[in-house]
Amino acid sequence: MSRLARFAPELVTCTFRVRAGYEWGLMFEILKSLLTVGIGIFGFLAALGALYWLASRLPEPWRERARVAVFVGPALVLLFGLVIPALINLRYSFNDRNDEWYGLQNYLDVFTNDDNLIVLRNTLWWGLSVTIASTVIGIVIARFADRMRGEPVAKALIFLPTAISMVGAGVIWNFIYSPKQYGLLNSVWQLLPGEQKTQFWLQDNEFFSLKSSFVPGLNTFFIMVVVIWIQAGFATVVISAALKGVPDDLVEAAKIDGASDRQAFYKVVLPYVKGTIITVATTTTIAVLKIFDIIQTMGKGGAFDTSTIANEMYEQGFPQNNEGLGAAWAVLLFLAVAPIVFINARNQRAMREGR
Amino acid sequence: MAATITEPLIGRTPPKDLTPRGTKIARGISSPIGRAAVWLLAALWTVPTIGLLISSFRPEREIKTDGWWNWFKDPTNVTLDNYSGVLSNKVNGHPFSDFLWNTVRIAIPAAIIPIVIAAFAAYAFSWMKFKGRDWLFVMIVGLMVVPLQMCLIPLLRFFGGDFFPDALEGVTTVWIAHAIFGMPLAIFLLKNFIGSLPSEVIEAARVDGASHLTIFTRLVLPLSVPALASLGIFQFLWVWNDLLVAKVFGGGAENQPMTFAMVDMVGNKGNEWQLLTAGAFITMIVPLIVFLSLQRYFVRGLLAGSVKG
Numbered sequence: 001m002s003r004l005a006r007f008a009p010e011l012v013t014c015t016f017r018v019r020a021g022y023e024w025g026l027m028f029e030i031l032k033s034l035l036t037v038g039i040g041i042f043g044f045l046a047a048l049g050a051l052y053w054l055a056s057r058l059p060e061p062w063r064e065r066a067r068v069a070v071f072v073g074p075a076l077v078l079l080f081g082l083v084i085p086a087l088i089n090l091r092y093s094f095n096d097r098n099d100e101w102y103g104l105q106n107y108l109d110v111f112t113n114d115d116n117l118i119v120l121r122n123t124l125w126w127g128l129s130v131t132i133a134s135t136v137i138g139i140v141i142a143r144f145a146d147r148m149r150g151e152p153v154a155k156a157l158i159f160l161p162t163a164i165s166m167v168g169a170g171v172i173w174n175f176i177y178s179p180k181q182y183g184l185l186n187s188v189w190q191l192l193p194g195e196q197k198t199q200f201w202l203q204d205n206e207f208f209s210l211k212s213s214f215v216p217g218l219n220t221f222f223i224m225v226v227v228i229w230i231q232a233g234f235a236t237v238v239i240s241a242a243l244k245g246v247p248d249d250l251v252e253a254a255k256i257d258g259a260s261d262r263q264a265f266y267k268v269v270l271p272y273v274k275g276t277i278i279t280v281a282t283t284t285t286i287a288v289l290k291i292f293d294i295i296q297t298m299g300k301g302g303a304f305d306t307s308t309i310a311n312e313m314y315e316q317g318f319p320q321n322n323e324g325l326g327a328a329w330a331v332l333l334f335l336a337v338a339p340i341v342f343i344n345a346r347n348q349r350a351m352r353e354g355r
Numbered sequence: 356m357a358a359t360i361t362e363p364l365i366g367r368t369p370p371k372d373l374t375p376r377g378t379k380i381a382r383g384i385s386s387p388i389g390r391a392a393v394w395l396l397a398a399l400w401t402v403p404t405i406g407l408l409i410s411s412f413r414p415e416r417e418i419k420t421d422g423w424w425n426w427f428k429d430p431t432n433v434t435l436d437n438y439s440g441v442l443s444n445k446v447n448g449h450p451f452s453d454f455l456w457n458t459v460r461i462a463i464p465a466a467i468i469p470i471v472i473a474a475f476a477a478y479a480f481s482w483m484k485f486k487g488r489d490w491l492f493v494m495i496v497g498l499m500v501v502p503l504q505m506c507l508i509p510l511l512r513f514f515g516g517d518f519f520p521d522a523l524e525g526v527t528t529v530w531i532a533h534a535i536f537g538m539p540l541a542i543f544l545l546k547n548f549i550g551s552l553p554s555e556v557i558e559a560a561r562v563d564g565a566s567h568l569t570i571f572t573r574l575v576l577p578l579s580v581p582a583l584a585s586l587g588i589f590q591f592l593w594v595w596n597d598l599l600v601a602k603v604f605g606g607g608a609e610n611q612p613m614t615f616a617m618v619d620m621v622g623n624k625g626n627e628w629q630l631l632t633a634g635a636f637i638t639m640i641v642p643l644i645v646f647l648s649l650q651r652y653f654v655r656g657l658l659a660g661s662v663k664g
Binding site: 030032034036037040041044045048052056064065067068070071072074075076078079081082083084085086088089090092137140141143144145148150153154156157158159160161162163164165166167168170171172173174175176180181182183184187229232233237238241261290292293296297300310313314317318323326327329330331333334337338341342 | 386389390392393394397402406423424456471472473476478495498506507508526534535536568571592595596599603614617618621631632639646
């Protein structure tokens, strides 16, 4: 007791000092970061202003050219930072991990090595499942929520996850899938009749004990649910806006001709918003092909056969130090994304010209 | 009746008041089952986030022993300990609060700088005359196809190489990388907007002797606020939520954002749920505020961003 009495004041002052130090440290951090931010932005603007002032001092044929250069120059410098690395990356993809010529070996590796085939398989399933599921959910909600009471609230609730980072979403769902007693999914699972064993959802790399190399494990599908959770809101909001643009007269005319609600929706409304649905589907596919953060958060960076192209690009290119293979994965990602971007661009142009 | 309906079918402008929007005849789509399904989905969509929010306020012992839904039995049993705990919790030798401020000092300039640069370029592409202007713009739009993954390895080598000043390594390289990756989309969108401003206004200012810089700062920027805001929110949230770019270019943990710290904690402190829930909520709070207060701009920005590769 006496020892405790002697110890108590010390403990108090000690905690106080630690706390105060912590608070001061925090204040210092805030000031430091605000300062960095301020210097970054103002330094940049001041530099641009100074360059423009200099350009205005030049004699005439050069003055206008120099002004154009000040306006476009910074953007062009940055764009060089996109074009040249992309070309260098293409070149790297023919190198091995020691930067020596490796020919097409990286690409052969990707299409023959079993682990890499799993990555390709997963990415294909990701692109198809998540795109189809989020688009269909988006159409269903947009249709049934249209003009119902409380529509904005319902849509906002479904849209909310779009704002959250993939990392945050991953943490939320790790919690739900947890094998511990606080895991929501296991708790629901154990309500089922009979003796239910605790499931390790995120480690289950088989599809219902089906040993098929063509289907990803159940864990991949559980991670896909999270991305559907994020993407469905985007689909809902965009499709819903398009539905509101469908002229009432069109639907009404179909109904006068004897079409049921359902028929009017499938035969009149859906074809009318086809362009928007293509936009949603292509945008979702592109986002899903680049899935990375969520694999890092929920799949421990690709363990238990959960890796995808973008994740493998990072893992090989950086932690594994195999820059050649990482570069090859990046090229494959580019080849996968490019045609979809073109479809999207053509579709958007058709939509603009069609209306 | 029939007359009012055949009218628009021949292609004339329909008389608006005859078919008021929202009438049962016009749509009648929303069935009770459909409405129930929507609310069920809305509830399902909300449960994960609510669960996290509730958990983050429960005492550590409770979080680790039973599910968050048990909180409803004793709703007064809440604490802020998890939040103070996670802020001072060390990740890679740095308290979580450091990562919070790293996110701030990465996200704000990385959202503002590329948009300013793109606005200058968009003005030049719209209102300045120079050789190869249209050709150059088409090239830039074409660059939207390139996924940022194509540039990571060579850019990192460049930043670490001899030609790049060492003093700029760290947060500055993350800013530059974000500016590079956001550039094609930002120029494309802002050119579309700035180029469609009424040319009489610009010409009138020019006749009055205003320089390009004056027209740009006094006229074009204020008129472009809606476009700048949508794009700014899109870019800001993108950077705030980013993990990949910071992880590749940020260097050591002292320059890393919260997303990095969260992934690290999931890997190394996977069972410290009191820290993870509070930490996740801290990373989410700014995007949620932006989302709730600026939803209109947010949707517009998201839609505009959908052309990117």
